[in-house]
Amino acid sequence: MSPLEELRHSGSHILATAVLRLFPEAKLDIGPPTDTGFYYDFDLEHKFTAEDLVKIEAEMKKVADENQPFLRKEVSREEAAEIIRQRGQERYKLGRLADIPEGEKISFYQNGEFMDLCAGTHVRYSSKFKAFKLLSIAGAYHRGDEKNKQLQRIYGTAFPTKEELAQYLDNLEQAKARDHRKLGKELELFVFDTDSVGPGLPLWLPKGTVLIEELEKLAKETEFAAGYQRVRTPHIAREKLYLTSGHLPYYADSMFPPMQLKIEPEKESKYLDLKRQLELGKSNFAPIRDQIEANLNNPVMNTKADVLRELDARARAGEDEFRNMQQQIDELLGQHRYYLKAMNCPHHHKLFGALPRSYRDLPLRLAEYGTCYRYEQSGELLGLMRVRSMQMNDAHIYCTEEQFAAEFKAVNEMYLKYFKIFGLGKYQMRFSTHDPAQLGKKFVDQPELWKKTEDMVRRVLVESGINFVEVANEAAFYGPKIDVQVWSIIGREFTIATNQVDFAVPARFGLEYVTAENTKATPLCIHRAPLGTHERFIGFLIEHFAGDFPVWLAPEQVRLVPISEKQLDYGRGLRDTLHAAGIRVTLDEHNDKLGAKIRRGEIDKVPYTLVLGGKEAEAQAVSVRSRAKGDEGVQPFAHYLERLKAEIATRALPEKRKG
Ligand SMILES: [Zn+2]
Ligand SMILES: [Zn+2]
Numbered sequence: 095m096s097p098l099e100e101l102r103h104s105g106s107h108i109l110a111t112a113v114l115r116l117f118p119e120a121k122l123d124i125g126p127p128t129d130t131g132f133y134y135d136f137d138l139e140h141k142f143t144a145e146d147l148v149k150i151e152a153e154m155k156k157v158a159d160e161n162q163p164f165l166r167k168e169v170s171r172e173e174a175a176e177i178i179r180q181r182g183q184e185r186y187k188l189g190r191l192a193d194i195p196e197g198e199k200i201s202f203y204q205n206g207e208f209m210d211l212c213a214g215t216h217v218r219y220s221s222k223f224k225a226f227k228l229l230s231i232a233g234a235y236h237r238g239d240e241k242n243k244q245l246q247r248i249y250g251t252a253f254p255t256k257e258e259l260a261q262y263l264d265n266l267e268q269a270k271a272r273d274h275r276k277l278g279k280e281l282e283l284f285v286f287d288t289d290s291v292g293p294g295l296p297l298w299l300p301k302g303t304v305l306i307e308e309l310e311k312l313a314k315e316t317e318f319a320a321g322y323q324r325v326r327t328p329h330i331a332r333e334k335l336y337l338t339s340g341h342l343p344y345y346a347d348s349m350f351p352p353m354q355l356k357i358e359p360e361k362e363s364k365y366l367d368l369k370r371q372l373e374l375g376k377s378n379f380a381p382i383r384d385q386i387e388a389n390l391n392n393p394v395m396n397t398k399a400d401v402l403r404e405l406d407a408r409a410r411a412g413e414d415e416f417r418n419m420q421q422q423i424d425e426l427l428g429q430h431r432y433y434l435k436a437m438n439c440p441h442h443h444k445l446f447g448a449l450p451r452s453y454r455d456l457p458l459r460l461a462e463y464g465t466c467y468r469y470e471q472s473g474e475l476l477g478l479m480r481v482r483s484m485q486m487n488d489a490h491i492y493c494t495e496e497q498f499a500a501e502f503k504a505v506n507e508m509y510l511k512y513f514k515i516f517g518l519g520k521y522q523m524r525f526s527t528h529d530p531a532q533l534g535k536k537f538v539d540q541p542e543l544w545k546k547t548e549d550m551v552r553r554v555l556v557e558s559g560i561n562f563v564e565v566a567n568e569a570a571f572y573g574p575k576i577d578v579q580v581w582s583i584i585g586r587e588f589t590i591a592t593n594q595v596d597f598a599v600p601a602r603f604g605l606e607y608v609t610a611e612n613t614k615a616t617p618l619c620i621h622r623a624p625l626g627t628h629e630r631f632i633g634f635l636i637e638h639f640a641g642d643f644p645v646w647l648a649p650e651q652v653r654l655v656p657i658s659e660k661q662l663d664y665g666r667g668l669r670d671t672l673h674a675a676g677i678r679v680t681l682d683e684h685n686d687k688l689g690a691k692i693r694r695g696e697i698d699k700v701p702y703t704l705v706l707g708g709k710e711a712e713a714q715a716v717s718v719r720s721r722a723k724g725d726e727g728v729q730p731f732a733h734y735l736e737r738l739k740a741e742i743a744t745r746a747l748p749e750k751r752k753g
Contacts, residue, residue, distance in 0.1 A: 102127040104216040111208035112153035123186040131251030162205040164216040225259035226252035274636035275477040294475040294482030301649035322459040327441035339440040355430040438464035443603040451607040461489035478633030487625035492617040520581040526568035538598040572598035582638040591626040657707040664711040
């Protein structure tokens with residue numbers, strides 16, 4: 095265990111110590127460290143309450159202050175069982191003891207009066223455990239199996255210092271306030287109608303749609319500048335497309351089940367004919383099979399071996415024919431079976447293959463904000479982060495091996511450009527490679543291409559000075575991939591997108607181009623989606639900006655607030671001017687106090703509120719209040735408008751808030 099895990103795991107022991115002091119009848123299961131803290135699972139008639147957590151935490155503090163050493167004791171299996179029984183903890187601990195493989199050391203750790211079956215390791219003294227907090231109580235099935243009893247899990251966290259703990263708790267609070275589901279509702283960005291539209295299918299309200307369209311505008315401008323061409327493809331395709339791509343049958347569980355259409359009229363007679371023949375044939379042959387079966391089981395009839403053989407041959411021939419007919423029926427049905435697309439690649443491959451391609455056409459970069467549908471298990475749906483319909487910032491780059499490095503580099507640079515626009519200072523690229531031992535199983539069996547592409551990718555990453563880690567054995571089936579992780583302002587980690595090299599699937603689609611030597615070659619394909627899906631990316635941006643979007647992205651950019659009715663006409667004039675300049679503006683025509691109007695703008699997180707009083711109206715000026723800097727004073731309207739336009743055009747990030 096790392097020192098931090100050691101500290102947190104010691105917290106599990108100290109938690110159990112405190113719980114047993116307060117609830118001696120509690121039965122213990124296990125208490126490991128987690129990525130962010132620790133927990134312990136208890137079986138107890140009494141249901142833990144929030145007040146209990148306070149008491150338990152206070153008791154833990156006492157245990158820590160007692161400065162108990164953590165002492166290791168190695169015992170035999172029999173002794174271990176005996177200790178567990180003496181302590182009345184046989185309900186779960188005997189099972190946990192049995193999990194320890196034969197021949198492995200069995201140890202207990204003791205701190206004060208408490209003793210737990212544990213392999214270690216821990217801090218030396220309980221007094222090391224100073225900066226901690228119990229966070230929540232949750233139900234957890236014993237061994238994670240819902241057939242087992244549900245236990246009560248107490249979660250906590252701990253840090254080496256009080257400052258780190260305070261920072262973590264603050265981030266946790268902020269994360270709650272920034273939760274995209276909460277803000278999405280408050281800011282009227284999107285809704286779910288689980289009942290009639292369905293779970294995991296977000297509906298975008300007008301304000302949320304602004305976010306989507308601004309992101310698409312950014313992507314389209316960026317991709318146009320980088321030489322991409324846009325394409326459009328339908329949301330469904332015949333089964334055959336996904337059999338070619340290999341998504342069926344392997345990926346079938348993640349796709350929505352198919353739609354079986356009615357057989358087209360011109361094929362219907364053939365279909366009905368086949369079905370009729372098949373049924374008729376089967377009913378004719380069934381008695382023959384029965385006859386054979388009956389005779390085979392009847393020793394008296396053995397003399398009629400010839401007859402039987404003859405019958406058997408006829409039955410077999412018939413069965414072959416049935417199989418053939420069944421195949422034709424299946425094929426006809428298959429032609430009428432459609433799937434919602436779960437990924438855009440197969441459609442794009444078809445577009446590459448639709449025209450004759452020469453090396454002069456490469457690299458060919460086909461981009462589409464394509465909508466995909468994936469059948470996530472309903473238990474895994476989570477706000478915008480896990481959905482069943484998603485609009486993806488997708489593109490496929492078809493290129494030669496010689497062009498690959500430059501293309502891949504350009505894709506990485508596009509990622510970095512986006513990070514800058516969104517103020518993502520911390521990122522990491524996770525480079526997943528293959529494992530030679532798994533060639534032909536987990537990875538396509540093309541060792542040379544693996545080596546070549548992985549070397550190229552690695553070289554590009556190093557040359558571009560990109561922050562990356564390399565992980566073996568996690569590549570995609572058809573090539574190495576890069577997952578891009580970013581961290582939000584409050585340190586929340588998030589995987590934006592995956593960037594993949596594909597040297598196998600273009601061949602499955604028979605994609606070719608004519609080389610300079612007039613031979614045929616298969617292109618490489620780069621799959622890339624720097625902005626991921628709208629759903630996940632916007633979910634992330636909401637939390638990253640806490641709903642305070644940069645002006646270019648904000649659904650409402652300016653709110654005009656007249657002090658009284660007298661300035662309404664002035665306000666209407668400004669609104670029309672701003673609107674004509676393409677600014678998303680509203681005029682607050684409510685009849686209430688100025689303070690209330692300003693507060694509404696704050697709640698709606700409008701970047702600029704322009705207050706219009708008599709003096710402002712007279713001077714064609716506005717009193718500017720920004721979310722970023724507060725009261726910015728009175729400015730001539732024309733001057734403000736220029737400044738606003740520039741801020742939007744440069745997609746500037748909001749300046750740091752005052753205070
Ligand atoms: Zn332990
Ligand atoms: Zn793709």
